[in-house]
Amino acid sequence: MTAHRISAPVLIPSRRSFLSLAGAAARGSIVAPALVGCVAGGMQSWRKGNPFSLGVASGAPTPDGFVLWTRLVPDPLSADPAMPGGMRGGPVPVAYEIAEDEAMTRLVRKGVAIADPHYAYSVHEEVRGLAPGRPYWYRFISGEAVSRIGRAMTAPATGAPLAGLRLAYASCANYEQGYYAAYHHLAEEHPDLVIFLGDYIYESVDTKHPTVRRHKDGMEAKTLAQYRDRYTQYKLDENLQRVHAVAPSLVTWDDHEVQNDYSDKWSKTFDDPAKFLARRAAAYQAFYEHMPVRPLLSKPHGASMRIYERYAFGDLAEISLIDGRQYRSREACYGPPKKGGGHLETNASCPERLAAARSMLGEAQEAWLYDGLANSKARWNIIAQDVLMAQFGHKDETGHIAYWTEDWNGYPANRSRLMKHIHEARVANAVVIGGDSHCFWTNDLKLDFDNERSPTVATEIVGTSISSRPPVYELFAKALPDNPHVRFFESRKRGYVLIEVDAQHMTTKFQAISDVRDPDAQLSTLKTFVVESGRAGAIEG
Numbered sequence: 001m002t003a004h005r006i007s008a009p010v011l012i013p014s015r016r017s018f019l020s021l022a023g024a025a026a027r028g029s030i031v032a033p034a035l036v037g038c039v040a041g042g043m044q045s046w047r048k049g050n051p052f053s054l055g056v057a058s059g060a061p062t063p064d065g066f067v068l069w070t071r072l073v074p075d076p077l078s079a080d081p082a083m084p085g086g087m088r089g090g091p092v093p094v095a096y097e098i099a100e101d102e103a104m105t106r107l108v109r110k111g112v113a114i115a116d117p118h119y120a121y122s123v124h125e126e127v128r129g130l131a132p133g134r135p136y137w138y139r140f141i142s143g144e145a146v147s148r149i150g151r152a153m154t155a156p157a158t159g160a161p162l163a164g165l166r167l168a169y170a171s172c173a174n175y176e177q178g179y180y181a182a183y184h185h186l187a188e189e190h191p192d193l194v195i196f197l198g199d200y201i202y203e204s205v206d207t208k209h210p211t212v213r214r215h216k217d218g219m220e221a222k223t224l225a226q227y228r229d230r231y232t233q234y235k236l237d238e239n240l241q242r243v244h245a246v247a248p249s250l251v252t253w254d255d256h257e258v259q260n261d262y263s264d265k266w267s268k269t270f271d272d273p274a275k276f277l278a279r280r281a282a283a284y285q286a287f288y289e290h291m292p293v294r295p296l297l298s299k300p301h302g303a304s305m306r307i308y309e310r311y312a313f314g315d316l317a318e319i320s321l322i323d324g325r326q327y328r329s330r331e332a333c334y335g336p337p338k339k340g341g342g343h344l345e346t347n348a349s350c351p352e353r354l355a356a357a358r359s360m361l362g363e364a365q366e367a368w369l370y371d372g373l374a375n376s377k378a379r380w381n382i383i384a385q386d387v388l389m390a391q392f393g394h395k396d397e398t399g400h401i402a403y404w405t406e407d408w409n410g411y412p413a414n415r416s417r418l419m420k421h422i423h424e425a426r427v428a429n430a431v432v433i434g435g436d437s438h439c440f441w442t443n444d445l446k447l448d449f450d451n452e453r454s455p456t457v458a459t460e461i462v463g464t465s466i467s468s469r470p471p472v473y474e475l476f477a478k479a480l481p482d483n484p485h486v487r488f489f490e491s492r493k494r495g496y497v498l499i500e501v502d503a504q505h506m507t508t509k510f511q512a513i514s515d516v517r518d519p520d521a522q523l524s525t526l527k528t529f530v531v532e533s534g535r536a537g538a539i540e541g
């Protein structure tokens with residue numbers, strides 16, 4: 001991929017085009033096509049620096065378009081919260097070009113998007129009317145500054161034959177705890193699609209362990225300015241920028257985009273829910289500002305922001321992208337002083353965990369998911385979400401089994417409803433993918449986890465962290481014999497998962513890097529698992 005980067009363009013603003021375009025933008029962000037021609041080489045509203053310093057991204061592919069993202073950030077480390085990224089003033093028009101070829105010679109679209117000051121001068125351009133099932137290349141232009149070129153794609157027409165799909169997924173990229181060699185290698189794979197499953201940033205600061213680099217403010221993010229700073233710092237990383245430039249993405253979140261282990265309006269630190277919702281609103285807004293999500297679907301309303309959505313890829317795959325945080329029931333047996341984050345509970349110590357009314361997804365999202373799965377005609381049905389779904393019990397000293405309250409083990413009634421639905425609606429080839437745990441897992445998802453002979457109704461493939469610290473291997477390894485539906489577990493490797501799907505097989509590769517402290521770490525395939533169409537459960541391949 002060719003990168004067009006201008007480090008410090010010297011720009012002479014054209015007063016005429018600035019005024020006419022800013023006026024058009026203020027009237028409602030529709031810019032007449034006649035104005036397009038004077039934008040390239042036209043307005044700018046910064047004095048120095050590269051406004052495209054955070055790169056570009058595309059996302060949310062449909063059969064006729066996608067979202068293009070960038071954010072104007074000429075001064076990324078600007079400490080002035082009134083000038084995010086070094087920008088001030090009203091809406092800024094930004095030209096974009098879409099081409100059929102990587103060299104940008106066969107242009108199919110030129111347009112003007114608006115960098116919205118309310119959203120930190122981010123651009124979310126929803127492009128429609130393109131041809132289905134093919135790659136496109138794009139770039140942004142503002143004044144004399146030209147962004148790098150990104151690759152987007154449109155999905156094949158729904159139901160149209162599709163021979164194969166290559167997708168990669170990533171989670172848990174703590175900036176302090178490791179370099180992004182895993183992102184470097186992920187970009188080198190040139191997948192069709194990248195799915196980010198959460199913990200894209202970490203709000204926290206690591207003061208307990210050795211770190212390779214620091215969050216620059218040294219503070220836990222709680223305000224809009226601090227969350228913006230976090231995304232800015234992460235997205236300055238060239239390896240992460242390349243991931244976004246080489247492939248479109250789907251993005252969901254986990255907890256660290258807001259606060260470790262929160263559920264809905266309940267914080268780990270027992271904050272007043274109204275106060276915590278104000279923090280969540282700031283965090284969700286910063287997520288919106290930095291991700292290639294659809295503005296029509298995802299523009300936040302206060303502390304609410306919809307990210308769950310369904311994406312179809314011809315007749316081959318349907319991906320249900322899930323929000324596992326915003327709507328979940330309060331953590332089981334939540335309460336001060338200690339039970340505000342994940343904790344282990346037995347059936348006797350916390351009967352609340354088993355309550356039938358508890359939901360990980362919330363009523364509306366559950367109904368939406370079940371409908372989508374029941375109506376899907378796709379060969380493979382991928383449920384892309386944040387946390388471990390399989391039951392996993394740890395035997396305590398007294399021989400009782402304890403479960404972690406933060407993942408689906410805190411919401412077993414919801415998990416049972418989902419398993420039963422997949423089974424009864426005869427959902428084709430259901431595969432659940434997740435992150436959060438900083439470990440690789442291959443699991444059989446059972447209709448009844450407490451009965452080994454119960455049918456396996458779906459397959460779970462969990463990816464390890466890009467860089468975040470893992471849990472202690474031995475603590476999990478000793479529990480494996482009590483959890484026979486776990487086919488593979490490994491916490492000692494950082495990396496990502498690559499999936500190749502065709503009509504007959506889904507091949508999943510656990511891609512691992514040699515050392516998270518080494519920015520040039522090498523890649524190897526730790527394990528390969530294969531799911532055969534028509535048969536739930538992965539087999540080592």
Ligand code: FE
Nearest residue numbers: 172199436468
């Ligand atoms: Fe994490």
Ligand code: CA
Nearest residue numbers: 199254255436
């Ligand atoms: Ca997490």
